[in-house]
Amino acid sequence: MTKENLNRKVEVRFSLSDFQRLKSLSKLANMSISRYVRTACFNKKIDAKFMQEERVFITRIFNIGNNLNQIARVMNAQQKNDELLLRLRITLDHLDNFIDKMLRNDS
Structure with a gap:
């Protein structure tokens, strides 16, 4: 199995408190911030606000x-x-x- 290259970048802005929280959560999960965000993003179902x-x-x-x-x-x-x-x-x-x-x- 080959590992897919992670060569696309998305910029996301956080407040200082949110960034600190993200950093702490990723550390607790023993993941990099990028991996934590990818995991959180793709492993959650988001329902549309309105049909x-x-x-x-x-x-x-x-x-x-x-x-x-x-x-x-x-x-x-x-x-x-x-x-x-x-x-x-x-x-x-x-x-x-x-x-x-x-x-x-x-x-």
Whole structure:
């Protein structure tokens, strides 16, 4: 069995306290820091924080928030205009329905 060359390098930054902790842990494991980090990195399963569908949902919610901010900006900048208020209410109803539909599909 041939040993694979370790010729790729990745730079990682640590705070002083984290580095000291890493150094101590690698010493306790009787490993170099590099070997300890490789072992810890590849022997642990890391679950994704969000699934793809959740990321899409969150992005859409952020977009809705941006739309609401734009609506508020328009309402604050303009004098009362009945047609504009009606359009804004319709838009808010659409956004509300969209959020309800997304939440129902999520559960």
